[in-house]
Amino acid sequence: WGNTEAEAAWSEFYSQELKKAYYEQKEFIMQQSEIETLKSHLNVVSQALVDGLNIVYTGLVESIETLRMNLLVSENSPYQIALANFRRAKAEYLKMRYEYTSDDVSVTVEITEEEYNAMKDRLEKAEQAILDAAASANEQLDKAKEEITKAYNTVIAKIEEYSVKVNDHLDEIAVKQQEKKAAFFTEFETKYAEAKAAAEQHWKDMHGELEGSEETAE
DSSP: OOOOHHHHHHHHHHHHHHHHHHHHHHHHHHHHHHHHHHHSSHHHHHHHHHHHHHHHHHHHHHHHHHHHHHIIIIITTTHHHHHHHHHHHHHHHHHHHHHOOOOOTTTOOOOHHHHHHHHHHHHHHHHHHHHHHHHHHHHHHHHHHHHHHHHHHHHHHHHHHHHGGGGHHHHHHHHHHHHHHHHHHHHHHHHHHHHHHHHHHHHHHHHHHHHHHHHHOO
């Protein structure tokens, strides 16, 4: 069914996006473990002041995963809608291509060159829509990541103002991070299991639909 840029992008999309989500969330967990450890060395008043900044940081961490779901992963996300539209356009195009080019006398549908070219144009636009949706989503996610980094640096800077330095507590931070890693992996797998299964099923459906259309076109 062809090896277009959009099809190649989809074939790699989900695994790459999951990998990106995993490593980003793991980084956030490591950062949060670091903040928790350092906060334990502050007095009550200092902790309260740091907590105000930490709330902003943790809120941003939570919101980026909601953003990822809403833009890329969920069935109603712009990316998934664009993918469904592309799948339909591709199937229609393959069927029309066969009807337009076939010498089979049993084919009675007459397709004009104008109709064929219009369908081809719709397919190209549907393909571009996938690429645009992915690019837009990742641009927004990258901006959100920048804001998270700024908020994290602000929290650490505030903690260090109270003479609690990261380098003085590296071993303790490492222990806390190890404790968090196992729980994080289980939580991540559970959170994305349903979305992963749905994406894999959509991928199978896409192959089946397009291969069926291509068989018709042969």
